[in-house]
Amino acid sequence: MTPVRREILIVGRGGQGVLLLGRLLGLVASRYLNLYTSASEHYTSETRGGESRVDMVIADKPEEVYDFAGVSKPYLMIILYPYNIGEYLKLAREDTYLFIDKTFYQGEVSTPARVYALEYTRLAEKILNDTRVANILLLGHVLKVTGIMPLEYVKAGIAELLNPRYHELNFRALEAGFNLPG
Amino acid sequence: MAVAKKVIHPLDKYLRSDRLPHIWCPGCGIGIALAAMLRGIDRRIREGKLDRNKLVFVTGIGCSARVSFYVDFDSAHTLHGRAIPFATGVKLANPSLEVIVVGGDGDIAGIGGNHLLHAARRNMDLFVVMITNFVYAMTGGQLAPTTPLRVYTTTTPYGNPEPPLNVIKLVASLNANYVARASVTTPHYIESFTYKALGMKGFRFLEVVSTCPEVYGRHIGLRNPVAMLEELKKRVIYKAHPVVDESDIDWDKGIVIGEYVVRNNPSYLDLIKRG
Amino acid sequence: MKREFLSGNRAVAEAALLSGLRFYAGYPITPASDLMEYLAERLPKVGGIAVQFEDEIASINAAIGASWAGAKAMTATSGPGFSLMAEGISLAVATETPLVVVDIMRAGPSTGIPTKTTQSDVYQARWLAHGDYILPVFAPWSAQDSYDLTIKAFNVSEKLRTPVILLSDAVIAHMWETLYTREPGEVEIVSRKKPVEPPEEYKPYKAGEDLVPPMAVFGEGYKVIVESLVHDEAGYYRQDTRTYREMVTRLREKIMRNIGVVYEHEEYWLEDAKIIIVSYGSTARMAYPVAKSLLSRGLRVGFLRLKTLWPLDEGKLSSALSKADKIIVVENNTGRIYYDIARIAGRDRARFSPILTVDPPGFNEVLEAVSRWL
Numbered sequence: 001m002t003p004v005r006r007e008i009l010i011v012g013r014g015g016q017g018v019l020l021l022g023r024l025l026g027l028v029a030s031r032y033l034n035l036y037t038s039a040s041e042h043y044t045s046e047t048r049g050g051e052s053r054v055d056m057v058i059a060d061k062p063e064e065v066y067d068f069a070g071v072s073k074p075y076l077m078i079i080l081y082p083y084n085i086g087e088y089l090k091l092a093r094e095d096t097y098l099f100i101d102k103t104f105y106q107g108e109v110s111t112p113a114r115v116y117a118l119e120y121t122r123l124a125e126k127i128l129n130d131t132r133v134a135n136i137l138l139l140g141h142v143l144k145v146t147g148i149m150p151l152e153y154v155k156a157g158i159a160e161l162l163n164p165r166y167h168e169l170n171f172r173a174l175e176a177g178f179n180l181p182g
Numbered sequence: 183m184a185v186a187k188k189v190i191h192p193l194d195k196y197l198r199s200d201r202l203p204h205i206w207c208p209g210c211g212i213g214i215a216l217a218a219m220l221r222g223i224d225r226r227i228r229e230g231k232l233d234r235n236k237l238v239f240v241t242g243i244g245c246s247a248r249v250s251f252y253v254d255f256d257s258a259h260t261l262h263g264r265a266i267p268f269a270t271g272v273k274l275a276n277p278s279l280e281v282i283v284v285g286g287d288g289d290i291a292g293i294g295g296n297h298l299l300h301a302a303r304r305n306m307d308l309f310v311v312m313i314t315n316f317v318y319a320m321t322g323g324q325l326a327p328t329t330p331l332r333v334y335t336t337t338t339p340y341g342n343p344e345p346p347l348n349v350i351k352l353v354a355s356l357n358a359n360y361v362a363r364a365s366v367t368t369p370h371y372i373e374s375f376t377y378k379a380l381g382m383k384g385f386r387f388l389e390v391v392s393t394c395p396e397v398y399g400r401h402i403g404l405r406n407p408v409a410m411l412e413e414l415k416k417r418v419i420y421k422a423h424p425v426v427d428e429s430d431i432d433w434d435k436g437i438v439i440g441e442y443v444v445r446n447n448p449s450y451l452d453l454i455k456r457g
Numbered sequence: 458m459k460r461e462f463l464s465g466n467r468a469v470a471e472a473a474l475l476s477g478l479r480f481y482a483g484y485p486i487t488p489a490s491d492l493m494e495y496l497a498e499r500l501p502k503v504g505g506i507a508v509q510f511e512d513e514i515a516s517i518n519a520a521i522g523a524s525w526a527g528a529k530a531m532t533a534t535s536g537p538g539f540s541l542m543a544e545g546i547s548l549a550v551a552t553e554t555p556l557v558v559v560d561i562m563r564a565g566p567s568t569g570i571p572t573k574t575t576q577s578d579v580y581q582a583r584w585l586a587h588g589d590y591i592l593p594v595f596a597p598w599s600a601q602d603s604y605d606l607t608i609k610a611f612n613v614s615e616k617l618r619t620p621v622i623l624l625s626d627a628v629i630a631h632m633w634e635t636l637y638t639r640e641p642g643e644v645e646i647v648s649r650k651k652p653v654e655p656p657e658e659y660k661p662y663k664a665g666e667d668l669v670p671p672m673a674v675f676g677e678g679y680k681v682i683v684e685s686l687v688h689d690e691a692g693y694y695r696q697d698t699r700t701y702r703e704m705v706t707r708l709r710e711k712i713m714r715n716i717g718v719v720y721e722h723e724e725y726w727l728e729d730a731k732i733i734i735v736s737y738g739s740t741a742r743m744a745y746p747v748a749k750s751l752l753s754r755g756l757r758v759g760f761l762r763l764k765t766l767w768p769l770d771e772g773k774l775s776s777a778l779s780k781a782d783k784i785i786v787v788e789n790n791t792g793r794i795y796y797d798i799a800r801i802a803g804r805d806r807a808r809f810s811p812i813l814t815v816d817p818p819g820f821n822e823v824l825e826a827v828s829r830w831l
Contacts, residue, residue, distance in 0.1 A: 023462070023633065030462035030635035037462060038599075039633040040817070065634070066599070067746030069817050201693065235678040240522070243685075250682075251694070256675040258525065258683035259694075260518065261548050267515035271522025271530070272675060274506050275480045279526060279676050300511040454506070 004035065005059040006148070009071040011088060012080030015048045017135035021078065022054030024139070024157050025149070029058045031160075032153040038065040051083040076146065080120075080135060082107070097146050099138055116145060118180065124173060133173035140177020151178055193220045196234070198254045205248055209399075209407020211366035211392030215313050216249050218369035219284075222376030232380060237280050240269040242294060244286040245320050245394075246313040263293030266301045269308050277307070277451055280380065287314040291349045292327040298349075302356035304450045305384040311376070312349060312387070314431075315394035323397045330433060334401050350389055350429040354443045359384035361443035363429070365391040367415040371439060378441075384449035391418070391437055458637045465603040465629040466492040466533075469559055470499065471638055472607035473531050476646055478557075479505035480523035480530040482516040487571035488627040489533045489561040513538035517545030517558065524554045525683055527674040529611060529648075533559035535627075536578050537568055539585065547586035549620040550708060552683050553662070553670065555649055557610045562626040562738075564815045573815035574627035576738055579793035582622045583767045589705050591712055593719045594622045594767040596738045600634035606764065608639075612647040613719055617711055618669050624766060628739035628817050656680060662704075663690035668711035712768060720770035723762040724777060726752055730759025733781040734827060735798055736788060737763040740812055743823040744787040750824070756831065766794065771801050778802045785810055785830050787823060 008025065012018040022039050029035040037058050044050030057068040071077075074091050077098045082105040092098050092113035100109060103121035118141070124134040136158070143151055151174065158170045190199075197220075206212050226232035237255045241247035243262035250257040256279075260268045265283045273281045283290075290298055290312040301308060317335060318324040324337040327347040334341055354361045360379050364371035372390055379386035393399070393414055395407040404410040417436050421428075424440040431437050463471065470492055473481075481500055483493040497507040505528075510516045513534050520530040534542065539560045549556045562578045564570035582594045593613050597603040607623055614621040652659045652671040656679045664670040670690075673679035682692030687701050695701075712719060725748065727733065732751075736744035741762045748760035761777060763769075778784050778801070785808045786795040792809055799807035810826035812818045 026462040026633050026635070031460050034460065036635045037633070038635075040628070041631060041633065062601075062635075066742055067749075067820065069743055069819050236676050238526075238675045254680055256679070256681045258522070258552075260521075260683065260685050261544055264514065264518040264545070264548075267510065267518040268522035270508075270510075270515075271480065271482065271519030271524075272526040274508065274519070275523035275526035275528035275530070276676055296511055297515055300515070 003060060003064070005057065005064050006075035007068075007071045007073055008054075008056040008058065008076045008078075009074050009088065009091065010054040010056070010078045010080070011083060012052050012135075013083065014043060014050045014052050016052070016080045017132070018052035018054060018080060019043070020161070021135050021139060022056055024154065024161055025058070026056065027161060028149050028153045028157040032156065033149065035060055036062045036065050038068050040070070076142065076148065077113070078138065078142065079105070080138070097142070099142055101134065101138065103134075116141065120177075123176070127176045128169065128173055130169060133170055136170045136173040137177040140174040141180045142177075143174075144178045144180065144182050151175075193217060193224065196220050196224065196254055197252050201251055204252055206245060207396035209393065209395040209410070210245070211315070211390075211394070212246055212249070212313055214366040214369050215311070215372055215390045215392060216252070218372035219311060219376045220253075221373040222380065225377050226380045232280060236278055237282065238269070238272055240265045240272065240281060240283050242285050242289040243320075244289045244318075245315070246284055246286040247289055249284045263289055263297065265289065266294055266297040266308065266310065270301060270306055273307050281308050283308055283310040285310075285312060286319075287312055287316070287328040287349065288318050288326045291347055291352070295327070299352065299356060302353045302358040302385045302387065305357045305359060305447055305453075306450045307383055307385070309376075309379045309386045310388070311390060313390045313392045314349070315392045315398055317394060317398040317401065319394050319397040323401060328431070330431070346431065348430050350442055351426050353387045354426045354429075357385070357447055358387050358443060359445050359447055359449065360386035360441070362387070362441040363389040363391065363439045365414060365418045365437065365439055366393055367411060367418050368420065368439060371420065375441065382446075383452065384447060391431070391439070458639060458643060460635060461638050462633060462635055463600055464491070464631055464633045465597065465600050465625055466561070466631065467495050468600040468604040468636055469533070469607045469623065469625065470495045472604040473557070473611065474499060474503060475639060475641065475644070476608050476611035477529040477648065478531050478611070479503075479528040480520060481505070481507040482510050482519040482523070482530070482532050483507070483534065484510055484513045484516050484538060486513075486535045486538045488563055488630050489535050489538075489559065492533045492559065492561070492630070513541040514545065517542040518548070520556055521545060521549050521552070521554045524556050525674055525681070526676070529555070529615070531557040531559065533561065535561045535563045535571070536565045536581070539578065539581060543586045546592070546620055547588050547590070548685050550586070550588065550590045550592060551685055553618040553672070553708070554620065555614040555618055555672075556620040557607070557614055557623060558620055559623045559625060561630045562624065570815055572627065574739060574789070575813075575815060576626065576740060576789040576793070579624070579766060579788075579790065582624045589709075591709055591768050592620050592622060593712065593765065594624050595764060596624045596766050597629055597764075598738055598741045598762065599629065599636070600632060601636040602764070603629060604636055604638060608644060608646070612645065615647045615649045616669070616718065617715055618649060618672060619712060624738070626739050652679065660690040661692045662688060664707060664711070668707050668714060716768065716770045719765060719768065720773065721764040722774065722777070723764065725760040725762075727759040727761065727777060727780075729757050730781050731757040732783045732785065732831065733759045733761055733778055735761045735763065735784060735786045735794070737766060737794065739817060740787055740789045740823075743818050743820060744827075746820060747823045747827055751827075751831075763794065769797055769801070775801050782806065783808055783830060785827055787812060787827060789814060789818070
């Protein structure tokens with residue numbers, strides 16, 4: 001088995017579910033994929049509206065995550081809101097998968113990365129009548145494009161993390177994202 | 183080596199008599215207060231309402247706090263001002279225990295004042311007995327939160343410039359189920375209020391106005407224990423239904439004792455459904 | 458064993474629950490509040506209780522009281538709140554109360570920067586309170602280590618009847634990581650030794666060979682005496698030198714005699730190392746890859762991570778460091794553990810690479826700090 005070490009950056013605005021995406025990916029990697037994860041969460045003191053960011057590494061050996069001090073070679077970047085987007089785009093490389101919510105960013109994306117820019121929030125409103133699940137819809141698309149984790153495991157992770165009354169909505173959001181063109 | 187203990191006093195059975203003589207000065211009111219409390223406790227024990235092995239005395243630091251040296255129950259002699267939080271931890275960890283806090287006015291309402299008000303607010307299931315002697319006696323006669331205005335103490339050599347704290351009023355304004363005051367000149371009330379408090383739930387507070395002829399008596403010119411007791415006795419007024427507005431301790435107008443608050447609000451343990 | 462993904466603080470909470478925690482007392486303070494929030498939800502479900510008190514003074518005293526009522530007790534805080542707990546720590550030492558105090562370091566002095574970390578409270582953890590005493594201090598560097606060292610903290614506190622400090626920091630506390638948690642029965646959980654003699658013969662501070670007195674608690678009919686003042690075996694206050702000396706000596710010796718249980722460090726590539734990098738806590742997370750990278754460049758570099766910051770097993774540490782020409786201590790402060798290493802390994806061999814940062818140090822930052830001594 002070739003060693004796996006993948007860095008993931010998730011950026012957005014407080015309230016968009018940035019930290020939830022990080023915890024979901026970490027949970028699924030740790031529990032269902034037997035991988036090792038280390039993640040740091042960054043947020044401002046405003047509960048809503050400030051920048052939220054998760055820096056995460058996923059690897060198949062514990063010592064591969066010990067030296068992690070923040071994303072420097074991203075395998076995956078998820079930008080839900082374009083805070084400091086210029087700075088983050090500098091990190092993107094040719095083999096980076098870059099997902100941007102175009103609902104909040106209409107600017108040019110000049111990068112060597114593989115870019116997937118859709119209006120995820122608007123799609124969430126249109127398909128699910130609920131913008132709160134834009135993060136999960138985007139994640140569904142990530143799973144489809146990258147194959148980083150099986151859909152079923154992510155569903156199981158959602159079932160563990162969220163209150164049962166939100167399971168159905170999030171499952172539908174995840175599937176809607178997964179059904180977007182790859 | 184089992185040697186039958188010689189009974190020299192009916193309350194001997196509740197005392198660690200090997201630790202006697204106690205440290206209290208001749209004429210000190212704390213012994214009267216303790217004996218009266220023990221009689222109230224004894225009534226509960228004899229009625230089968232209280233198990234002496236489930237009774238815990240928690241005290242802080244000061245002359246009054248030394249009662250934990252002498253009572254033959256589980257006891258804790260802890261930090262200055264911290265008897266109430268310590269006791270709260272005891273009660274919450276094992277609600278089957280009856281926890282009694284005893285302390286002076288400095289210990290309970292001075293350094294421990296914040297804990298007192300929050301325990302009363304929570305209606306924490308504790309019985310707190312505050313023995314008020316108007317002075318820091320163990321440390322040699324400094325200002326207490328209850329020292330009357332203008333009285334000389336070693337740290338207010340020009341007279342106390344600060345109005346005293348009325349602890350009855352403070353605790354009654356919170357959520358305590360029982361707020362009462364007695365005096366060492368009325369030990370029967372100390373006994374009956376103790377007895378009553380031990381049959382209740384929630385936060386129960388008893389202030390015992392005491393005499394300290396050795397230290398406070400020196401400050402106010404009443405060094406003779408009998409004279410001081412007589413002077414206090416003259417000023418104590420028992421009322422069957424005192425109101426909080428008459429609870430200020432005023433040496434000229436008199437000191438009203440009695441049960442200021444008796445109610446049955448949900449206690450902390452009721453509120454968290456424990457015990 | 459179960460794989461989980463938890464923050465450092467949640468790992469502490471889960472390990473505390475597995476260790477038998479039943480009473481938590483605390484006061485909100487960043488970066489320790491989320492530990493209490495998590496326990497406030499979890500503890501009632503296992504028959505325990507979490508209470509938010511009026512301040513940290515009440516919190517630690519309530520935890521000590523709960524321990525004497527038979528519950529395993531814990532409190533958690535950060536620098537400013539920890540300062541308020543000083544007198545309580547001293548009470549727990551003198552009364553030999555099993556208690557775990559978690560200090561999540563943030564930047565100081567004073568209120569400092571609540572959300573950011575440093576390692577400036579190492580001496581505070583060791584010597585917070587007044588009086589002549591020692592107590593164990595453990596410093597985790599990951600979520601897994603937070604979990605494991607919390608179990609150890611409870612076990613040591615119960616075994617040796619002493620307060621134990623778990624010294625985490627803001628980075629470790631809020632770092633989410635994969636870890637293995639244990640099921641009941643998968644790891645040894647120690648509980649305080651109970652007296653075997655009847656109450657009439659029991660002396661609450663009388664110890665046997667191991668210097669740790671069996672502990673009766675309230676409500677068991679032992680008429681326990683908890684005494685804050687200097688006391689003899691019976692718990693009676695004494696003011697003489699002999700009693701004082703016996704008490705203070707035993708309080709220290711019961712820990713030092715069990716140094717093998719208390720002290721722990723991790724060694725990496727020490728066999729042929731001419732240079733050993735010593736670090737701990739969140740700073741060790743970057744000192745480790747720096748050491749590894751220097752090693753891969755052909756330098757004879759080893760790495761030693763302290764898990765126990767106090768008391769140090771000087772014999773064990775000294776022999777681990779004996780073959781190196783240089784020992785470089787990397788820590789996020791102006792010099793704490795460095796002075797111990799300099800004393801133990803000798804000033805001629807010890808070097809200090811302070812990292813003064815409130816953000817997790819980057820690889821290059823640590824490499825640069827270490828390189829000046831290469």
